[in-house]
Amino acid sequence: RGIPVIYTPMTLAGSSAPVTGAGNLVACMAESLSGLVMAQLKQRGAPVIFGGVPTIIDMASTLVSYGAPEMSLWASALAEMGHYFHLPVFSTAGCTDAVTFDQQAAAESAMSCLMAALSGANLVHDVGFMEAANSASLEMIVASDEYISMIRTIMGGVEVSPKTLALDTIHQVKSDGNYFGEDHTFDHFRENWFPGLMNRYEYEPWQQAGGLTLGEKANQRVQQILEEHEASPLTPEVVAELNALEARWWKDLS
Numbered sequence: 001r002g003i004p005v006i007y008t009p010m011t012l013a014g015s016s017a018p019v020t021g022a023g024n025l026v027a028c029m030a031e032s033l034s035g036l037v038m039a040q041l042k043q044r045g046a047p048v049i050f051g052g053v054p055t056i057i058d059m060a061s062t063l064v065s066y067g068a069p070e071m072s073l074w075a076s077a078l079a080e081m082g083h084y085f086h087l088p089v090f091s092t093a094g095c096t097d098a099v100t101f102d103q104q105a106a107a108e109s110a111m112s113c114l115m116a117a118l119s120g121a122n123l124v125h126d127v128g129f130m131e132a133a134n135s136a137s138l139e140m141i142v143a144s145d146e147y148i149s150m151i152r153t154i155m156g157g158v159e160v161s162p163k164t165l166a167l168d169t170i171h172q173v174k175s176d177g178n179y180f181g182e183d184h185t186f187d188h189f190r191e192n193w194f195p196g197l198m199n200r201y202e203y204e205p206w207q208q209a210g211g212l213t214l215g216e217k218a219n220q221r222v223q224q225i226l227e228e229h230e231a232s233p234l235t236p237e238v239v240a241e242l243n244a245l246e247a248r249w250w251k252d253l254s
């Protein structure tokens with residue numbers, strides 16, 4: 001069916017769209033759906049991903065806000081409309097208005113990633129964007145990967161089955177025992193989420209282990225990836241197909 005078209009208007013409250021959430025969403029949906037219509041007029045049945053970036057202009061700085069709660073809320077509303085239209089949804093998360101990877105960046109990234117997951121968005125972009133999308137942070141990308149891993153656990157819900165209810169184990173341990181040595185514990189404790197960057201030690205053990213902050217751990221992980229990762233090369237067949245597509249695009253544009 002080909003590569004889907006992503007027509008993603010960025011409607012800015014009080015600038016290129018009404019300042020109110022509902023008005024902004026009306027403008028954003030109209031623009032995104034117009035892209036769908038144009039794609040179908042060009043090639044009937046062409047795959048399209050619905051979406052947009054509805055957010056605010058900060059009236060003090062006049063900058064676009066990528067960490068505003070309104071952006072996450074309105075993007076979630078846009079996702080709901082995409083589900084109503086039975087279209088896949090493009091959304092935004094993992095970004096911040098901060099100028100460095102700090103507590104603000106962590107809070108805004110984690111909040112927006114959770115909102116995107118809860119909204120059921122299908123394709124999420126902008127992870128790692130900072131400073132009104134003028135810069136990006138590798139550390140923030142790595143840390144956001146950790147937040148997303150946590151969110152996947154939340155989205156996985158709670159399995160309810162005879163195995164997970166563990167009634168036999170509860171009756172066996174009783175109220176005066178503990179579960180550390182139980183087979184059920186050894187069989188299932190690895191199913192719980194374990195951090196790669198987050199700290200779970202008290203102060204003294206944390207200090208003895210180096211006393212690294214989340215930002216410092218993220219920087220170490222970035223350096224490790226840059227030094228050790230080897231990207232898988234494209235096959236000659238894929239390279240040839242990409243070159244043919246590029247030649248066709250240039251011909252169409254000329």
